Amino acid sequence: MNSNLITTKQELENFCRSVQDSEFLAIDTEFLREHTYYPELCLIQVADQNHAICIDPLLIKDLSPLKELFFSQKSTKVLHACKQDMEIFFQLWGDLPTPIYDTQVAACLLGQQDQIGYAKLVEELLGISLSKSQSRTDWSKRPLSDAQISYALADVIHLAKLYPMQRAKLEELNRLEWLHDDFRLLSESSTYTANPQMMWKKLKNIQKLRPSQLVYAQQLAAWRESTAIKNNKPRRHIVMDEAIIDIIKLMPKSVDDLANIRSISPSFKKRYATAVVAELESATNIPKEAWPIQKKSLKPTKAQTVIIDILDGILKHECHKYSINPSSVCSKKELQALLAGKTDLNILSGWRYKHAGEALVRFIAGNTNIQMINGELKFQSQTSS
Numbered sequence: 212m213n214s215n216l217i218t219t220k221q222e223l224e225n226f227c228r229s230v231q232d233s234e235f236l237a238i239d240t241e242f243l244r245e246h247t248y249y250p251e252l253c254l255i256q257v258a259d260q261n262h263a264i265c266i267d268p269l270l271i272k273d274l275s276p277l278k279e280l281f282f283s284q285k286s287t288k289v290l291h292a293c294k295q296d297m298e299i300f301f302q303l304w305g306d307l308p309t310p311i312y313d314t315q316v317a318a319c320l321l322g323q324q325d326q327i328g329y330a331k332l333v334e335e336l337l338g339i340s341l342s343k344s345q346s347r348t349d350w351s352k353r354p355l356s357d358a359q360i361s362y363a364l365a366d367v368i369h370l371a372k373l374y375p376m377q378r379a380k381l382e383e384l385n386r387l388e389w390l391h392d393d394f395r396l397l398s399e400s401s402t403y404t405a406n407p408q409m410m411w412k413k414l415k416n417i418q419k420l421r422p423s424q425l426v427y428a429q430q431l432a433a434w435r436e437s438t439a440i441k442n443n444k445p446r447r448h449i450v451m452d453e454a455i456i457d458i459i460k461l462m463p464k465s466v467d468d469l470a471n472i473r474s475i476s477p478s479f480k481k482r483y484a485t486a487v488v489a490e491l492e493s494a495t496n497i498p499k500e501a502w503p504i505q506k507k508s509l510k511p512t513k514a515q516t517v518i519i520d521i522l523d524g525i526l527k528h529e530c531h532k533y534s535i536n537p538s539s540v541c542s543k544k545e546l547q548a549l550l551a552g553k554t555d556l557n558i559l560s561g562w563r564y565k566h567a568g569e570a571l572v573r574f575i576a577g578n579t580n581i582q583m584i585n586g587e588l589k590f591q592s593q594t595s596s
Contacts, residue, residue, distance in 0.1 A: 213360050215263065218270045226257075226264055227276040233259035235287040235312070236280070237370035240296045241350040241363055246448070248439045249302050250295060253350035258367035259286075260375075265360050269353065274303070281308040289374045291315050291329045293397055301403045309398050314370065316393050317377055319539030320386045320562075326539075333369050336376055341365065386533075389562035405440070407433035411503060415452040418505075420459060426502045427459045430494035431487065438483070450479055450487075463488060511547060522546045522571055525581075528588050529567040540567050550575060 217223050230236060241254035255266040255277070268274060281288060281300065288308045290296050292315040301307055318327045323335065330341045345362040381387040396402060411417065411425065411432040420428055432455065439446045454474040463469040466484040470477075475484075511519060523537075523546060530537040541549075541558040549556060549571060558568040570590060573579045580591045 213265075213355075213357055215265055215364055216355065216360055217264055217266045220271055220273050220276070223266060223271055223274070224276045226262070226266075227280045230257070230259050230262055231280060231283065231285065233261075233286050235259065235289050235371075235374055237289045237367040237374060238281070238296065238308075239290065239363070239366045239370065240299055241348075242295070242299060243349070243351055244445075246445065248443045248445060250299050251351060252299050252303065254355070254363055256363050256367040258364070258371040260371055263364050263368050263371070265355075265363055267355075269351070278304050282306070284310070287312050289314065289370055291332070291370060292326070294402070297397060298403045301400060307398050307400060307403075311394055311398055312374065312378075312390075313394065313397060314373055314377055316397075317381060317390055319536055320384075320389060320533075321377065321380055322534040322536060324538075325536055329366065329370075332373065336373055337369060339369065341369070384533075386562075389566075392561040405436060407436035407440075410436045412505070414455060416456050418507075419456060422505070423502075424459050425505055426497050427462075427491060427494045428455065429503045430490050430497075431455050431458065434486065434490045438486075450483065454479075458487065458491070462491065508547075511550075515547075515550060518550060519543065519546050522550065522574065525570055525574055525590075526567055528590075529570050533566060535566075537567075541571075546571075 217226055237256075237258040239256045240252060241256075242250040242252050244250045252268050255268060257264055257266065257277075266274075266277065280286075288311045290311065290313055293311060293313045297307055297311075314332060315327060315329075318332055319325055323332065327335075330343075333339050333341055342362060342365070345359050348359055348362075350359075378387065381390070408429065411429040414428055414432055417425075417428060431450075435446055435449050435455070438444075438449050442449075451474065454472070457472050457474045458469065461468075461472055463472065466480065466488060469475060469484045469488060470480045523543060526541055526546065527537045530540055540563050541556075545556055545558055549558060557563055558571065560568075564572075570579070573590075573592060574581075578592055582589045582591065
């Protein structure tokens with residue numbers, strides 16, 4: 212048995228005691244999701260500056276010692292691109308570890324590209340090229356080989372080296388506190404809780420439906436989401452997006468009508484046809500004032516396109532001051548939404564607003580003069596007379 216693999220609760224308790232006073236814990240998981248709605252947890256890797264271990268959740272059914280460790284306020288839980296890992300912990304324990312630190316989120320404040328991959332970050336900061344030898348591994352199969360365990364451990368070992376380096380740079384630049392709001396949002400349960408009634412917005416080709424058909428899209432997408440959750444199956448295993456759109460366009464009145472739709476499989480007819488016909492019938496009784504509304508994104512006029520380009524220039528100018536990648540602060544699509552008056556945008560809160568958004572808002576409000584002085588852009592706030 213590999214000494215870096217924990218397979219019993221007693222071993223887990225011993226390990227948790229050995230790291231309970233660590234300042235931080237680097238965490239990663241291995242999971243499968245091809246055939247389930249929820250990720251199937253197969254391995255948990257944990258490291259601090261002195262320890263690195265893999266924990267087998269398929270052999271240890273009681274992970275309460277690990278939960279106590281992850282929810283302790285003594286240590287910062289360090290992850291990279293943490294959403295899928297956090298989703299696993301939320302599904303496992305109904306709550307989320309805190310405090311957390313995401314090295315992908317933090318990287319954008321140090322001039323790295325938006326949503327930088329872990330391998331790229333390791334290469335840039337540590338000069339190490341990570342192996343891809345086990346990237347297609349089926350982590351649910353047992354026993355795990357020494358090569359698999361070494362591969363899995365490498366992620367948290369390097370993460371434990373990355374974090375102090377990254378944090379020190381952020382502290383040197385006085386930017387560590389900028390990330391508090393980002394990490395707080397990643398630690399909120401609402402981030403990982405699906406709302407079936409809103410899933411219609413994610414349907415592929417939803418724009419092909421008329422406004423009066425959106426109520427059926429909402430009904431069927433919500434039914435599919437609830438069914439997928441109940442059966443722990445991927446949405447596509449229940450019914451594909453294309454089939455939902457076809458059903459809505461053809462509006463079958465019976466199971467036989469539904470079976471005649473080309474994109475409907477025989478297995479779907481057998482298992483779900485009756486339920487789908489009932490959902491369509493139910494949707495017809497929803498009053499018009501309760502119908503969902505899809506706000507169309509109007510193509511910017513030529514004049515608006517020029518303004519968006521200017522906003523993009525202001526964004527790049529402000530980000531250049533701090534050596535921050537502009538794409539991590541605000542996208543072109545968000546600039547268009549900002550110009551259209553939308554307020555539920557990341558650029559309007561936290562460090563993004565303070566260090567870039569405020570300048571954009573002042574310009575849109577007509578409260579900024581832009582000049583070029585000695586080859587540099589200068590922004591000067593206008594005072595009302």
